[in-house]
Each structure stands twice: as C-alpha cells, then as structure tokens.
Amino acid sequence: MYLLRWCNVLLLLLTAVSTKTEIVFPSPEPQETESSYWHEHGRRELEEALRKPKVTNVAKNVILFLGDGMGITVGTAGRIFKGQKHGKSGEEGFLVWDRFPNVALVKTYNLDKQVPDSAGTATAYLTGVKGNFYTLGVNGKVKLGDCKASLKPENRVDSILKWAQDAGKETGVVTTSQVTHATPAGLYAKSSHRRWQCDTKILSAGPDAQMCKDIARQLVEDEPANKMKVIMGGGRQEMGAPREEDAEKSCIRTDGRNLVEDWLNYKDARGETRAYITTTEELHSLDAENTEYIMGLFGDVHVPYEVDRDTSLNGTPALKEMVMTALRRLKKNDDGFFLLVEGARIDHGLHYGQPRRALEELLAMEEAVAATIDMVDLEETLIVVTADHSHVMTINGYPTRGNNILGVVMNEEDVSDHLPYTTLMFTNGHGFNYSWNGEHVIRRNLSGVDTNDKNFEPLAAVPTYPGSETHGGEDVAVYAIGPMSHLFHRVHEQNYVAHVMGYAACIGPYKDDCDRPLEIPQNVYRHIKNVGKYSRSKGCTLLANINSVALLCITVILVRMIRC
Numbered sequence: 001m002y003l004l005r006w007c008n009v010l011l012l013l014l015t016a017v018s019t020k021t022e023i024v025f026p027s028p029e030p031q032e033t034e035s036s037y038w039h040e041h042g043r044r045e046l047e048e049a050l051r052k053p054k055v056t057n058v059a060k061n062v063i064l065f066l067g068d069g070m071g072i073t074v075g076t077a078g079r080i081f082k083g084q085k086h087g088k089s090g091e092e093g094f095l096v097w098d099r100f101p102n103v104a105l106v107k108t109y110n111l112d113k114q115v116p117d118s119a120g121t122a123t124a125y126l127t128g129v130k131g132n133f134y135t136l137g138v139n140g141k142v143k144l145g146d147c148k149a150s151l152k153p154e155n156r157v158d159s160i161l162k163w164a165q166d167a168g169k170e171t172g173v174v175t176t177s178q179v180t181h182a183t184p185a186g187l188y189a190k191s192s193h194r195r196w197q198c199d200t201k202i203l204s205a206g207p208d209a210q211m212c213k214d215i216a217r218q219l220v221e222d223e224p225a226n227k228m229k230v231i232m233g234g235g236r237q238e239m240g241a242p243r244e245e246d247a248e249k250s251c252i253r254t255d256g257r258n259l260v261e262d263w264l265n266y267k268d269a270r271g272e273t274r275a276y277i278t279t280t281e282e283l284h285s286l287d288a289e290n291t292e293y294i295m296g297l298f299g300d301v302h303v304p305y306e307v308d309r310d311t312s313l314n315g316t317p318a319l320k321e322m323v324m325t326a327l328r329r330l331k332k333n334d335d336g337f338f339l340l341v342e343g344a345r346i347d348h349g350l351h352y353g354q355p356r357r358a359l360e361e362l363l364a365m366e367e368a369v370a371a372t373i374d375m376v377d378l379e380e381t382l383i384v385v386t387a388d389h390s391h392v393m394t395i396n397g398y399p400t401r402g403n404n405i406l407g408v409v410m411n412e413e414d415v416s417d418h419l420p421y422t423t424l425m426f427t428n429g430h431g432f433n434y435s436w437n438g439e440h441v442i443r444r445n446l447s448g449v450d451t452n453d454k455n456f457e458p459l460a461a462v463p464t465y466p467g468s469e470t471h472g473g474e475d476v477a478v479y480a481i482g483p484m485s486h487l488f489h490r491v492h493e494q495n496y497v498a499h500v501m502g503y504a505a506c507i508g509p510y511k512d513d514c515d516r517p518l519e520i521p522q523n524v525y526r527h528i529k530n531v532g533k534y535s536r537s538k539g540c541t542l543l544a545n546i547n548s549v550a551l552l553c554i555t556v557i558l559v560r561m562i563r564c
C-alpha cells in the first residue's frame with residue numbers, strides 16, 4: 001500500500017518535470033544517414049513512376065473529398081502531426097493521398113477576389129464554372145446579394161450532383177459543417193449569398209432579396225437536392241429541427257418550419273423508406289442498405305470538432321463512420337454513385353487560429369479516405385482529394401527534425417528578442433499579442449507554455465476578431481486516383497476539377513462523349529493499399545503527440561521496472 005503511494009508520488013513528480021522538456025520524436029529510419037538509403041529510396045520512387053498506371057475506363061463512382069481550407073502547409077503539418085501521434089518524427093511519413101499517383105495544383109481565385117471564399121470555389125469545382133465571392137451555383141453575372149440576377153435561368157449552373165442523378169447514379173453528401181454551409185450547398189443551391197442559409201437572413205437582406213428561397217428550403221424542396229439519398233452533417237438550427245439549444249445562434253428560422261419533418265413527409269408521401277438520425281447510436285443501428293433516404297444531423301450548428309466530440313453512443317459519429325454508412329447505402333446502386341465528403345472544420349480550426357483543432361480534423365478526414373479506399377474498387381472509382389482554398393498559416397524555420405509540430409523553436413541565431421516562437425504561426429488572426437514598452441516590441445515568452453492545447457493560439461502578425469483569421473491565396477493541391485485521374489497533370493483552374501470528374505464518369509457535359517471502354521483493369525492500384533498506415537504501436541506511443549505524455553510513458557515503464 002505504502003509502496004503504491006510512493007510510486008504515485010514519483011510518477012507525479014516525473015510528469016511535472018517532463019512538461020518542461022520539449023521532446024524530439026525519433027526518425028523511424030535509422031539508415032537514413034547512409035547514401036545507399038537515399039539511392040534506394042529514389043530508385044523505388046522512380047520505379048513506381050515508371051509503372052504508373054493510366055486507367056482510362058469509365059468511372060462508375062466518383063468521390064470528392066474536400067478539405068476545407070486544407071492548404072499545402074496544412075497538409076505538411078498534418079503529415080508530421082500524424083507521424084508524431086505514432087511516436088515518429090513524421091516528416092518522412094505520408095498522408096493517404098500523398099501516395100495517390102496523380103497530383104496537380106489548382107488556382108483558387110474567385111472572379112472578383114484574389115483570395116477566395118468557400119462558396120465561389122465550391123461553385124467552380126462542383127459546377128465547372130467559376131463564380132464570384134460568396135455566391136453559390138450561379139455564374140459571374142451574379143454579384144453578391146443580387147437575388148434577381150440569381151433567378152435568371154441563364155445565370156444558374158448545374159453541378160455534378162445533377163449530372164450524376166441524370167445518369168441514374170445515387171448521390172450523397174457528408175460534411176462536418178451545416179448541411180446548408182457553402183461547400184455542401186455548392187452541390188445543390190442557387191444563391192447570390194451563401195449566408196442565406198435560413199429565411200431569417202433573407203428577411204433582413206432588404207426587399208430585393210425576398211423573391212429568393214433560403215438554402216435550407218432549397219435542400220428539402222428542390223431538385224436535385226431532394227433526390228440525394230444521403231445527407232449528413234450539422235445544421236439543425238437552419239433546418240428548424242428540434243435542437244439542444246446550442247449556445248451559438250447561426251440562423252434560427254422565422255417561418256417556424258421544421259424542414260426535417262417536411263423532408264420526412266415528402267418521402268412518406270412517395271412511399272419511400274427514410275430515416276432521420278442525430279446520434280452515433282442511431283447511426284449504428286441504421287439499416288443503411290435498406291433505407292432509401294438517409295438524413296443525419298449531428299449538430300445544431302456544425303458537427304462538433306473531433307477534439308470536442310462526445311465519442312459515446314449518445315454523442316456524434318466520427319467523419320469516417322458517417323462516410324462508411326453513406327458508402328454502404330450508395331454502393332447498392334448498379335449504376336454507381338457520386339459522393340461529396342467535406343472535412344469542413346479544418347477551416348474552422350484555422351479561422352480560430354488553433355492549429356491543433358485543424359490538424360485533428362485533417363487526420364479525421366484522412367481516416368475517412370483510408371476507410372473509403374478499403375470499401376471501393378479503385379479501378380472503377382475516381383477519388384479526388386483537394387481543398388477549396390488555403391489559409392495564412394506558415395511553418396517557421398528551423399525546428400530540429402522530429403520537433404513537435406505544435407511546439408516551439410529556439411532560434412538564437414536569427415531572432416533578435418531571443419525568445420522561442422511556435423513552428424506554426426499565422427500572418428493574421430486572433431493570436432496577435434504584441435505590446436510596446438516604450439523602447440521595443442514585447443511578445444510572450446513561450447517557455448513552459450502548453451502549446452499542444454487544443455485552444456492554444458500561436459502568434460499572428462495582424463490582429464483579427466476571434467474566428468476571423470483569413471484564407472490564403474496560393475494554389476492548393478489536388479490528389480487523384482482511379483479512372484482518368486491522370487487528367488490532373490499541371491497547374492489548373494479550379495473549375496477543371498468538375499470537368500475531370502464529369503469526363504471520367506461520362507456524365508453532365510460529357511455524357512455523349514464517351515466511347516471509352518467500360519472494362520476494368522484489375523489490381524492496378526494494389527501498391528496503394530496500406531500505404532501511409534503506421535503500424536499500431538502498443539500503449540504509450542499512440543499518445544506521444546503530447547510531449548509530457550511521452551515522458552509519462554517512459555516514467556511508467558521505469559516505475560514498472562523498479563516493480564512497485
């Protein structure tokens with residue numbers, strides 16, 4: 001008994017000491033200092049490139065994974081974070097899509113903005129036509145808030161959702177934002193303002209806006225949205241559905257309608273089976289294969305962040321679970337399907353200047369991509385992973401190899417105030433925190449501060465309101481695998497993404513343009529399966545992303561060794 005208590009005290013003591021120490025994660029490749037290692041590595045990559053498949057059959061299925069705000073910097077940081085969560089240095093590792101055979105760059109600007117928003121960009125990569133900032137499903141003739149122009153048929157553009165439905169494919173959307181938010185709405189809504197998610201926002205937008213229909217109503221009442229077989233995300237507030245009195249008031253309906261009820265009634269009237277679910281337990285007990293229409297709303301506003309999510313059965317599912325359920329339903333159709341999956345809250349974590357939140361969201365989306373690869377035939381399914389736009393986060397020099405990506409750098413040589421700074425930092429954001437002492441600029445001494453905390457905000461050069469860190473304007477990457485994925489091959493305009501998806505599946509503008517073979521080559525992508533997977537290491541290293549936890553592990557092992 002005494003001994004046990006003594007052990008606990010030792011444990012606490014060692015943990016307290018360990019929080020002060022930055023851990024450097026080791027490289028999993030001790031041979032990397034040998035030239036032969038790199039020659040061998042280079043040769044293997046070359047061989048893979050020489051064997052690179054060109055799969056030219058028709059894509060039966062198309063799945064688009066959209067990491068909202070997932071700029072290239074975010075991807076690099078996410079890759080390192082992933083490795084470090086497994087106790088490895090991380091730089092040498094891969095995200096699942098890093099090994100897709102085709103990668104290109106995408107120019108994201110909106111017609112009227114050098115740096116875009118998620119609505120104008122969604123219009124581009126989902127309809128094949130670039131639009132203006134904050135507008136959805138309408139061409140560049142429609143300026144922000146111009147309801148009248150958005151109603152003109154010649155200004156409205158169809159998305160791949162309609163192309164796929166016209167070709168007899170099943171369709172669905174899974175997101176961690178409101179189902180009426182910019183990215184999912186890019187599939188189905190025609191609106192001159194992305195904020196018109198519920199009627200209240202239109203009512204306050206002036207007399208000219210009143211002819212327009214809010215986005216939630218478009219989702220339930222209009223084609224092609226009401227023909228989607230799977231709709232999952234958040235947004236009970238916008239839909240007027242019963243909710244848990246979320247603190248955040250995003251858009252509360254004035255018309256008092258419960259659009260989920262209406263959606264259910266429309267399906268009943270047609271004798272279709274349907275289900276409305278709001279918890280993980282309901283998702284698990286859903287008979288997805290035998291339910292025609294599925295709507296899951298897992299948040300009053302958005303689906304909770306992965307780091308805040310209630311993982312019990314009464315809580316909300318991980319993105320991966322939603323996607324797997326969606327795939328089980330959509331795969332039922334012999335004519336194939338189109339699915340949009342959005343990792344929406346990568347963007348939110350970054351807007352709040354909290355990198356930990358964003359990176360956990362990125363890894364949650366990666367798990368969904370990995371699960372998808374295991375569930376579909378890559379030879380008949382085009383998978384595209386991309387972002388709508390970047391953010392103003394950067395990776396500062398020169399942390400040591402394997403340095404905690406959420407940690408700090410001590411750069412005595414270059415930095416004139418001799419204080420450490422975080423590796424990840426923002427050019428604008430809520431983390432701004434400089435003061436003037438009459439002589440020089442003062443910033444916080446980060447020694448001993450827990451920069452791994454999910455709410456930690458690294459410094460930003462320009463102050464913004466909370467949640468208002470901005471998007472960034474550089475190109476984003478597009479990663480693709482499956483039929484016709486080689487058509488991504490250079491720097492493209494963002495609208496090209498829709499064209500490749502349409503052409504690959506012979507739908508929309510390319511439905512008559514399709515004298516390609518339907519036969520499917522076998523096992524072309526065998527080498528992709530299991531790529532980027534870390535072996536599940538036992539116990540401690542899984543949690544090693546938090547440096548103190550890593551040392552706690554060592555402590556536990558030591559304590560065990562002295563057998564207390």
Ligand SMILES: *[C@@H]1O[C@H](CO)[C@@H](O)[C@H](O)[C@H]1NC(C)=O
Pocket residue numbers: 433435442443444445
């Ligand atoms: C801002 O920096 C000062 C020191 O310069 C520090 O005392 C304060 O806690 C910091 N504020 C935040 C919100 O980090």
Ligand SMILES: *[C@@H]1O[C@H](CO)[C@@H](O)[C@H](O)[C@H]1NC(C)=O
Pocket residue numbers: 417418419445446447448
């Ligand atoms: C920052 O804090 C650490 C630990 O408290 C201290 O050792 C160091 O001297 C401080 N640096 C400066 C420049 O004040």
Ligand SMILES: [Zn+2]
Pocket residue numbers: 069118347348351471
């Ligand atoms: Zn954004």
